[in-house]
Amino acid sequence: MKHIEIKIGGFGGQGIVLSGFIMGKAASIYDKKNATLTQSYGPESRGGACSAQLIVSEEEVDYPEVQKPEILMVISQEAYEKFTPCLVKGGILIYDEDLVNSVNNLPKETRIYSIPSTRFAEELGRKIVTNIIMLGFFTAITSVISYESMKKSVLSSIPAGTEELNLKAFQKGYEFGLEKVNGV
Template sequence: MERQEIRFAGFGGQGLLLAGILLGKTAALYAGKQAAQTQSYGTEARGGASQCNVVIDDKEITYVGVVNPDVFVVMSQEAYDKLIGEVKEKGLVFYDSDLVKIKENPNIRQIPIASTSTAKDMGRQMVANVVMLGAMVEGTKILDVDWVKACLKESVPQGTEELNLKAFDTGRSLFKP
């Protein structure tokens, strides 16, 4: 596997940091790959712009940051407008179609995932991040689905495993090849 750069961006509180950590943790602890996860956030405790970056590689990761993401998962218009230009050519963009209006761009593939409304329908808006992660893992095949699910099950708070696994699988089903 070549170096893959994955960026998650939205507002603080959407759980994108957790989604990124899950992806990196799966890569490092389950898939035997090199992984590094970094984040940037404002000084405010809630709200504000939030960004979580993950690098996955078979080789040693020298630079831990993300410059031109191969995959961009975005859940706010502000983050989309600010960061869409950095996506690599032929990169994949998974955007929350409930929150983001995209601009056409023939050089990248932009995939709508109605994660917020889907999560609301499931009764818990807070799992929108996991819906997004499911769609992204299904659409990129970046890591084995079973590993991500195993990691998800181990990492989420006790008692929420079922809900999160359901959200993950629902997200996967939202991706249309």
């Protein structure tokens, strides 16, 4: 895995950009790889479709834009419709099955992983941690970024006093992902 392109899509306010930030920070600061994050900017990040693009690479990242993501993580139906056409053949699709309910027209050989992260978040008492659950899930499924680094990055990127909740959320997603990967 020399050069991986990741796209995260959802609604503004779901923590899409923060998810990209946490991934990028984990990859660059803690995993000592190169990471470049760009984001859709403007009215979109204040509601409506929103996306973050992350490149993680062993080498320096020159061109900063994601063109053909190998991994697509979506937390809304709209983002699913908008971004799946650019997913590479054989790419990974990760989605929240509570918010994306119609999965079709996928590129060939897409590896699909879904998680009821909104429901899990509600069970934890705060819907706001949906994206952190997704990040745990992502970590288990893709192994682009190490578990330890991701955990550190989550903890250093969230408001003080919310560590316990976020760690629980991250762990929940991670364990659910491990079960999926191991086919339990």
